[in-house]
Amino acid sequence: MIAKLGAITTAFLQELSSLVWMARETVAEVYERISTKKSPFRLTDFFVQTDRVGMGSVFLVSLVSIFVGLTLALLTGYQLERFGMVMLVPITVVISFTREMGPLLTGIVLAARVGASYTAELGTMTASEEVEAIEGMGIGPLRYLVTPRFLAIFFMTPCLSVVAIVSGIVGAAFISNLSLDLNFSYFYDQTMDSLLVKDVISGMIKSFLFGGIIGWIACFKGLAVRGGAAGVGTATTSSVVTAVTTVIGCDTLCNIFMVSVFK
Amino acid sequence: MITQQETLLEMHNVKFRYADHVVMNGLNLSLKSQETLVVMGPSGGGKSTLLRLLLGILKVDHGSIRFKGKDITKLNRHELNEMRSSIGMVYQYSALMSSMNVHDNIALPLRELSKKTAKEIDKIVDAKLELVGLKDIKEQLPSELSGGMKKRVGLARAMALEPTLILFDEPSSGLDPINSVLIDDLIVALREEHKVASIVVTHTMPSAFRIATSMAMLHDGKIVEEGSPADFRQSKNRFVHEFLSAYLTHGHAKEPKHANS
Ligand SMILES: Nc1ncnc2c1ncn2[C@@H]1O[C@H](COP(=O)(O)OP(=O)(O)O)[C@@H](O)[C@H]1O
Ligand SMILES: [Mg+2]
Numbered sequence: 113m114i115a116k117l118g119a120i121t122t123a124f125l126q127e128l129s130s131l132v133w134m135a136r137e138t139v140a141e142v143y144e145r146i147s148t149k150k151s152p153f154r155l156t157d158f159f160v161q162t163d164r165v166g167m168g169s170v171f172l173v174s175l176v177s178i179f180v181g182l183t184l185a186l187l188t189g190y191q192l193e194r195f196g197m198v199m200l201v202p203i204t205v206v207i208s209f210t211r212e213m214g215p216l217l218t219g220i221v222l223a224a225r226v227g228a229s230y231t232a233e234l235g236t237m238t239a240s241e242e243v244e245a246i247e248g249m250g251i252g253p254l255r256y257l258v259t260p261r262f263l264a265i266f267f268m269t270p271c272l273s274v275v276a277i278v279s280g281i282v283g284a285a286f287i288s289n290l291s292l293d294l295n296f297s298y299f300y301d302q303t304m305d306s307l308l309v310k311d312v313i314s315g316m317i318k319s320f321l322f323g324g325i326i327g328w329i330a331c332f333k334g335l336a337v338r339g340g341a342a343g344v345g346t347a348t349t350s351s352v353v354t355a356v357t358t359v360i361g362c363d364t365l366c367n368i369f370m371v372s373v374f375k
Numbered sequence: 376m377i378t379q380q381e382t383l384l385e386m387h388n389v390k391f392r393y394a395d396h397v398v399m400n401g402l403n404l405s406l407k408s409q410e411t412l413v414v415m416g417p418s419g420g421g422k423s424t425l426l427r428l429l430l431g432i433l434k435v436d437h438g439s440i441r442f443k444g445k446d447i448t449k450l451n452r453h454e455l456n457e458m459r460s461s462i463g464m465v466y467q468y469s470a471l472m473s474s475m476n477v478h479d480n481i482a483l484p485l486r487e488l489s490k491k492t493a494k495e496i497d498k499i500v501d502a503k504l505e506l507v508g509l510k511d512i513k514e515q516l517p518s519e520l521s522g523g524m525k526k527r528v529g530l531a532r533a534m535a536l537e538p539t540l541i542l543f544d545e546p547s548s549g550l551d552p553i554n555s556v557l558i559d560d561l562i563v564a565l566r567e568e569h570k571v572a573s574i575v576v577t578h579t580m581p582s583a584f585r586i587a588t589s590m591a592m593l594h595d596g597k598i599v600e601e602g603s604p605a606d607f608r609q610s611k612n613r614f615v616h617e618f619l620s621a622y623l624t625h626g627h628a629k630e631p632k633h634a635n636s
Pocket of ligand 2: 422423424544545
């Protein structure tokens with residue numbers, strides 16, 4: 113039992129140090145390119161990836177958020193109705209979406225959709241020696257493959273979070289109008305009143321953080337693939353599981369931190 | 376200007392191991408410019424590892440590798456990448472980027488590592504494809520090509536940056552005899568017409584004798600015999616003998632001429 117725990121801890125620390133190592137190598141590769149006055153990656157590659165992350169996920173993110181927003185309004189509505197405080201539904205939904213649900217749902221959707229595809233793609237490239245070939249040509253594989261992917265998800269996650277927040281609120285407004293007798297203009301005014309800069313900022317900070325975590329874990333798991341097709345499968349599962357767990361864990365830490373700071 | 380006799384590459388007392396599996400154990404090897412060196416050895420003998428060490432993808436544990444007089448084990452990141460761009464590598468399974476078409480595969484090193492314009496790159500891609508005897512496949516993806524074609528595209532890519540040395544990892548593995556001969560002819564043409572040196576790692580004997588100007592035998596992490604193809608045919612070395620006679624007995628089933636130690 114203790115031996116098993118020790119093994120898990122060692123494995124975890126090893127993985128963590130590899131993640132840090134990859135970060136250092138990436139920075140070194142990017143620095144080498146910049147110091148020789150060459151761009152570390154091609155802008156078109158970056159845009160291809162942002163399109164894949166952003167446009168590819170926007171529908172799924174908004175769909176999931178609408179459903180969750182709708183459910184949230186419905187459930188809080190039924191609870192608050194008993195105390196005659198249905199009019200508090202908008203503020204509840206707005207705060208929980210800007211601070212929590214928007215970034216979190218986006219993170220989970222992106223881990224499943226984009227993280228998995230990053231890992232599978234880079235994993236397949238690793239297994240078929242494509243990554244090694246890139247390295248052997250003298251092209252830094254980290255700056256060439258990882259930077260455009262990482263930056264794409266890092267910058268697209270906050271954008272998608274905004275989409276998630278808006279969709280969630282729209283979903284909530286819709287169901288509130290239908291079953292809680294709150295009309296749209298009331299919902300709109302309440303939303304505008306309860307949207308606070310600090311909530312939005314903390315949501316955005318989280319989003320950048322989640323995007324970074326998912327991108328980094330996904331690229332790392334992909335490049336660390338060993339052993340052909342089976343290895344790619346395992347790595348992809350592991351990438352999604354690790355990213356989702358880490359995102360939820362970080363979310364909790366952020367909440368504890370932010371609540372105690374912004375109280 | 377590099378003359379015929381100049382030493383291009385020199386490995387001295389190279390040691391390397393994966394975790395606790397020793398692969399190189401004091402290996403010495405040298406290559407002159409415009410030479411085709413064939414390195415033979417059994418499967419799992421460390422041939423691919425040797426090529427990875429030459430490209431600096433794996434780092435030696437001990438010893439030195441000099442390429443054009445510089446010890447590649449002591450280069451910084453930038454120098455290492457420069458060195459890599461003057462060595463081409465043709466991988467055993469081609470290792471073409473599966474998401475890119477043939478044109479983009481060959482253009483990749485040019486786009487990333489040279490300052491050439493798109494037009495110049497197009498010209499070079501056409502020239503290299505012609506060199507390996509392929510045309511009208513620029514738009515195709517690697518998955519749409521046959522094994523032999525992939526190898527040749529891999530060679531075109533390896534030649535894109537005009538390297539002085541090209542490494543081949545088992546170029547005839549997985550190819551039919553006709554395609555295998557085609558690749559062999561290209562390797563010879565590299566030396567004769569383009570003055571490029573190559574190191575070819577293989578255990579296919581007919582092909583080895585067709586292309587080699589010198590040969591080396593890798594065994595137990597060391598080069599146990601080195602010399603011209605003629606030397607090799609007469610070698611008294613036990614492993615060379617075993618290797619050659621295994622080929623002879625398979626190639627010409629009548630001669631049961633097994634080596635005894
Ligand atoms: N990444 C690796 N990790 C551990 N052992 C390896 C690795 N790659 C190769 N080996 C081992 O090193 C030996 C040499 O491999 P390799 O150079 O691929 O041989 P060859 O190309 O001559 O068939 C083999 O026994 C192989 O099992
Ligand atoms: Mg091999």
